[in-house]
Structures are given as structure tokens and as C-alpha cells.
Amino acid sequence: MSVVVIRPLAEVPGLAATLAAWHHAHWGHFYDPSDWSLQAATEELRDHATRRGRPTTLVALEGDAPVGSVSLVDEDAPEFTTVGDAWLASLFVRPECRGRGIGRALVRECVALAAREGVPRLWLFTPEHVDFYAALGWRDLGTATLRGHAVHLMDILPA
Template identity: 30%
Template sequence: MSLHLDWLAAHMQHSDRYAAWIHQQFHYEYADQPLAQWQREFAEGQSNGEWSCLIAMDGERLLGGAALARNDLTDRADLGPWLACVFVDPEARGRGLAEQLIEGICEAAKQRGVSRLYLHTQDKHDYYGKRGWQLLEGFQAWEKQQWLMVRDL
């Protein structure tokens, strides 16, 4: 396996597929947004800074990614930037890929002068808690319990 991480902006042929993975994985967040519309927004986000996505590839095969997002929670526009869109292809899980991608986003944010990153998760707060993220608060969204977390870089 020749694993490498790079910005999606340099591999836009993978943008629609990755956006589709996110749309499916977090379907409750996109219930009101058609896939094609999200794919356009996500693709534009690679150049306008809204959804800067770091992807993992094995050769040219897309394995997963994570994004540095300007705003990932409409009700909390006061917070940001965000770690968002973390996803690894089920066939590529169990190798620490998500952790590499998350650390890559944290490092990129730090290099851009960001001192604090936020995320929200429905069921992975224990996972993030073990990796240096602190629980800020619980909240309800999309008719589900969610967790707002923060990490100082």
C-alpha cells in the first residue's frame, strides 16, 4: 500500500465521490439538501476555503478524508473553524487512518494560525476524547443527541 495524504483541491476527480460518502454517512444533516447541490457546494469549498479537505489515497484509490471547515454548525456561527467530514471507507478502517487525517487537519489549522478547533459528533465523543478533544456541551440537532467538542492546538 502506498498511502499518502494530500489536499482534495489537487485531486478534484475525487470530490463528488467524497461528498457522496459524507452525504450518505451523515444523511440526517443533509435531509433537506439534494446530493448534487451538496456536491457542488463541497467542490466549491475546496477553492473558497469553506471545506478544505485532506484526503488519504492508496495510489489513486480514495480511502478517506477530513475537512477544515469554516462553519459546520449553523446554530453556532460564533465558533470555528471546525474539524468536519471525517470519513474512512469501511474497507480501509482499522489502520489508524482517521487519526492521521485528524492530526493532519489539526497541524494545517495550526500552521494557518488557528489556536482552537471545534467539532460536533453524534456518537464518537469517546473516540475524540481519547485524542485530546474536550467536551463543551451536549445539544439536540437533527432530532438526535449531539456533542460539541473543542481542542486547543
């Protein structure tokens, strides 16, 4: 098993379309296609690849191959803009690479990036991975409804 490293998407900008395809295949059903198309997802990640600070994306690489990613953004869902202004979003590990600690490493790197950016409080929402994030120090703030789906809001103090 080779080593996995986590890099800013800015260092491997050509991977933006690959990551967008993963994300859109996994989360596209949450959205109206006119709100979040594959093209919109790709453009968003190409924009993230232009900078190393928020909004941006980190990529887990095994050799040259992307195996996962996570984003640090200002807004993850318009419904939650009044909740918080810094979000961990779009955590994804390729199915065949799960269970090796890559997801955990991506979350930690994202929180570390937020700390370097001076973000005092970071949020996320998750439909089903509360225990995963809680084991990494995130606090469960309770449930909310997002487009008909129950999600948990969670936060962490990165600094």
C-alpha cells in the same frame, strides 16, 4: 497493505464527486433534502478543491484510490455559528478501510492544517465518537441537541 498518504483535495479535484457521494449517503438523513442535496454536497467539495486553506478538504489516498477525507470549515451547522468559527467536519473513512489508523491520521492532519492557518481554537460535534477524539487530545464540552439528535461538542487548541 499499501501506504496511505493525506493530500489536499486541491491536488486531486476530480475526487470531489466521490467524496460527496460518501458524505451524502452517510449524513444525508440528518438534513432536509432541500437544505443539503447530493448536488449541494458536490458543489461544496468542488469549492473546497479550489483552495488549500479553510474552507477546504483533505483526502486520504491509497495509491490513486480515495479511502477517507476530512474537512476544515468555518461553519459545520448553522445552529452552532455562535459556538465557534473553525470546525473539523465530515471525517469519513471507507468502511472496508477502518481500524487502520486512517481516521486518526486525518484528524491529526486537519488539526495541523488549522495550526498552520493560525486557528487558535478548533471545534467539532459528534454524536458517538467522543472517546475516539478524546484519545487525540480533544476536550469534551458536553452535549447539545442538533436537529433532534444529541451530539457532543468538543474542542482543541491547534497551535
